Amino acid sequence: MTRLPSSHLRTTRTTTVRAAALLASAATVVVGVQAGTAGADTRYDAAAQREAGATALVLTGSQRAAAVQEAQAGATTTARALGLSGREKLVVRDVVKDADGTVHTRFERTYDGLPVLGGDLVVHRKKSGAHSATKATGARISVPTTTAAVPAAAAGKAALASGENQAENPTSTRKVIWAATGRPTLAWETVVTGLQHDGTPSERHVVTDATTGKELYSYEAVATGTGHTQYSGQVTLGTAPSYTLTDTARGGHKTYDLKGATSGTGTLFTNTTDIWGNGLATHRETAAADAHYGAAVTWDFYKNELGRNGIRGDGAAAYSRVHYGNAYVNAFWSDSCFCMTYGDGAGNARPLTSLDVAGHEMTHGLTSATAGLRYSKESGGLNEATSDILGTSVEFYAANAADTGDYLIGEKIDIRGNGTPLRYMDKPSRDGSSADYWSSSLGRLDVHHSSGPANHFFFLLAEGSGARTVNGVSYNSPTYDNSTLTGIGREKAYKIWYKALSTYMTSSTTYAGARTATLSAATDLYGAGSAEYNAVAAAWAAVNVK
Structure with a gap:
């Protein structure tokens, strides 16, 4: 191969x-956290109130900067409260504020001025003053x-x-x-x-x-996986009045033409009209239209569904580069350029600019900006699964008739040349390499294949087990323990996963840690003992994570 x-x-x-x-599972230190179980008569009203309260607020760039500055000003006090030594300091990396006043502050750590790799932690402060902390290492x-x-x-x-x-x-x-x-x-x-x-x-x-x-x-560290687009049909693109592929409404996202180069930024796409591409790969603007559209939909999904203003939460956009190399059969995210890059596929005929691929690649940036899941073993599998989960969610969110949402990864780009997708979320082993369930040997697999149990978990949580058809695609999802599951819906499932990623997972989170993180997220959003909390626990058991 x-x-x-x-x-x-x-x-x-x-x-x-x-x-x-x-890598070790994330260690959790909890101080003064209270959780109650809603009664049967009030569960759904209470769950709705919890979800609203635990939903992340959309912060503007200046609001986020002020939150980071405030957290950094109190970092010494926070370090002392956590029992860190006087040789350790905390450096703020991200701040998430919930509607109920809870603030989740993600820190990196230094020791005698040296960066501590694997020392990251998240401090959760409730409006009442109660604290808890999630640490990458104990x-x-x-x-x-x-x-x-x-x-x-x-x-x-x-x-x-x-x-x-x-x-x-x-x-x-x-x-x-x-x-x-x-x-x-x-x-x-x-x-x-x-x-x-x-x-x-x-x-x-x-x-x-x-x-x-x-x-x-x-x-x-290079993380992989009105326009007439090749995959999404005719769409509306955010462009600048000067007819450049610059989306002024979404952080200034720009799309560039590398023209076969493998380095540099490329040339910003510019036109004499606001019509881009013709739907065919032979027109250079077509791949650009797909990439630009994918970036716009992903931005809107993050903001409207997850409460995040751009990949870093600071209102600044990444940028896209298309036509990388010659017949390059891949796409990748790079933190160093804060950009997505797309090849044109075999024979330069199938650019890797489909909607779920765009969402997948940008989510690598999101993961880097939040949990920072290290790209190896179980944490690496969770990193890949996060991109599949949120990339798939972007595709459903778009509600595009030319590329309807499904639980198939990369089905439009046909990398294998036989019409099959790259991965299947309902039963990951259908691709011949991915694992359906967790086992002690999972960490030895390639991260694209160790992502299988988390992808399977998400499908079971969203849709349930057994045979079903969604948007015309047939699925049949088994369970490790032969349980029968009923899904809670995609929206609740991806909100739970994102909250776990952004507030509870760390760089060293394993599958066991992901179970703990998603249960914590479900508690925040819907309450301990809620139907959603129990569904999360059951879905993990169904992929052999207990």
């Missing part, structure tokens, strides 16, 4: 990640010395030697504390750039023990 990039939408690839050990952050025995240059050389990609160069090395896989260790983090085997840019992060020179961990 062709080797594919580690963080793309593709299903067949050889992993480039070398992890020393399975380990005490401490190392014997911050003086490295192994020089940075030696760590960079070792990182370069460990790679299999093309034309690699170590671009930066920084001293860190590695805390993601057990005992905190002084280490070097080296970023090695180059090209993956299919021409995708590579930003490989390698963590090296600063005392022994042993590689502790590595991962790939």
